[in-house]
Amino acid sequence: MPEHDHICVRFAPSPTGYLHLGSARTGLYNYVFARRHGGTFILRIEDTDLTRSTDEAVVQIIDSMKEMGLHWDEGPGAPGPHGPYRQTERGDIYREYVQKLFESGHLYPCFCTPEELDAERAAAQAEGRGWTYSGRCRGLDTAEVARRQAAGEPYTLRVRVPEGRTVFHDILRGEVAFENDTMGDFIVVRSDGSITYNLAVVVDDVTMEISHVIRGDDHISNTPKQVVIYRALGARVPEFLHMPLLFGTDKKKLSKRHGATKLEQLTAEGFLVEVVRNYLCFLSAEFDESMITWSLDDLVAHLDVTKLGTSPSIFDPEKLRWMNGRYLRAMTDEWLGDRLVGYLTRVGFYGDPAGVGEIAAQGAQALAHAVEDAETEHVPPTVPDEEQEALTRAIAPLVHEKLEVLADFIPMAGWFFRPLEFTPEALERLRGTAGAAETLTTAAAGLRDLEEWDVPSVETLVRELPPALSLKPKAVFAALRLGMSGQSVTPGLFESLWALGRDNAVARLGQAAALLG
């Protein structure tokens, strides 16, 4: 996009809640675009809606941005030449521009009351006609305006929209045209003196010298109004890029009903930010496996925002899971160990392995909700003791290829951290396994007497068991697996026994054998 001397983009969320994944995606693309073209990335908070905006939401948005690694050049906490960066702090600027527009004759006062307008609108609706403002106050002469203002009649300021059509360029769709009479003379300053969204964005984008407006395509219909304002201001109209929206699996705009829609919840479920970030980028773009492990810098180097698709994409948790697993497997065991320790700490696993295990058994979302509750109440997570941390790192290689999300660690390996325990079903299964008691006692004795405590020795011993006891290997493995863990699904048997440590392994098998007696 080289025709601009300086590329400057902005991401402008309104702080009415946490950072929605769809918005996160918009922020991402803005960031990538800015970095790719050596431009400036501004974070602007659109908090003109006082009733819905909260400072807490601002903090959350900032946290999410930081977690994704999206650093802004200018914005909250990063002062620059285009500040302030919250709309509520830009009142003087807006007033100045309203003055300008008014003096140049692009604005006129309108004394129509909301009631009158509503009535007109209702009438038009009843007849099945479209409605736009009639322009009744457009031709009021100055004397009358002065008289009514003096009388204290409330009024709004409307834009004198010119005849003709408004055409703008969208990078993804080309020329988009609107007939001007479909927008009517719209309000830009309310009767209480506050200004409306369409004016605020334009003034902000003009004063911030934004060269490219990258936002969701739900803004396409607003764009012609904004273009009219740019023209009235004599300002250069930026390039637009309206990205397709993100939907849930029911083809509706993504919302809380679709489960995880915010980054924090996804990471609490065991997804990695890096993966969520990349996944968000690859929607609306061609998928290539090598992209899975891309870093933010790779994204900047390879992702061409101007080649996105134009139809809405659906957020597919299944594919995200798969990508997460691929990413995990591409990393080293040490890396996985670090991440697991961090994740398990966050979800409170080390403080209560059994309790967290139960919650996790109800599903990743249940776990995420529990984490969210703890975090909003600022409950400090329990850090692992030395033994727990070492055990986690020792197990990491054993579960590495079995994990799709980090949370999968808990059902797969949580038993390592708890005393041996059986559900009635598990015990039943152990009883039903041929030669279980004999297998357990023999194995326990063998392990106790093993010369070297390493995986090959354990394996050799265990593999000698079936012929020695005249049992099928399957039966022997099943008995030992159940006997050491109380579960029928675990990481590899030999490795698990080894990781347990000799004493622990022998003790567990002994306990299990005792239960059968």
Added chain:
RNA sequence: GGCGCAUUCGUCUAGGGGCCUAGGACGCCGCCCUCUCACGGCGGUAACAUGGGUUCGAAUCCCAUAUGCGCUACCA
């Protein structure tokens, strides 16, 4: 209602007039590998919204229709 945007397997997409009996990925199914669960490998299932044009030839161009979404506010 008006205006706008969108429309290829269930999902993400490739495709920009003949290379398409439409390719890849997730999911799903089957087989192989295998101590459970997985990983991995192999194979399979499944789509051009509909109707008209234009053209020797259309998933690709044009027009309608349908469907979805958005805007149509003194919301952002």
